[in-house]
Amino acid sequence: MIDNAYLARAAEDLKNRIGSLVANNQTVPIQSVTRNGRTIVVETLSQQGITEVTSIRLYDEKGNLITERMPSITVADQQRLAFRFEFEVRGETR
Numbered sequence: 588m589i590d591n592a593y594l595a596r597a598a599e600d601l602k603n604r605i606g607s608l609v610a611n612n613q614t615v616p617i618q619s620v621t622r623n624g625r626t627i628v629v630e631t632l633s634q635q636g637i638t639e640v641t642s643i644r645l646y647d648e649k650g651n652l653i654t655e656r657m658p659s660i661t662v663a664d665q666q667r668l669a670f671r672f673e674f675e676v677r678g679e680t681r
Contacts (some may be wrong), residue, residue, distance in 0.1 A: 596626055601627055602621075604647040606647050608646075608668065617629060629671065631670045633640055633669040641658070645672055
């Protein structure tokens with residue numbers, strides 16, 4: 588089993604590497620990246636003018652893909668969107 592202190596260290600490393608969030612090939616400004624123990628939360632500023640969400644990608648500071656979602660969400664006119672990713676770093680044995 589991986590020690591909790593080491594998992595928290597890995598979570599801090601991931602937190603510090605968050606670089607950008609791209610929705611439908613448009614960069615969305617990140618408002619905050621926080622860590623509580625082994626959980627990292629990434630929140631963006633709200634955006635207007637997006638009519639459909641088909642792709643959300645989170646990249647590290649070097650432009651490498653961390654995670655990607657491919658939803659199909661239609662957005663009502665004048666609706667503002669904010670994105671939130673939450674990660675938990677955990678060790679598992681198989």
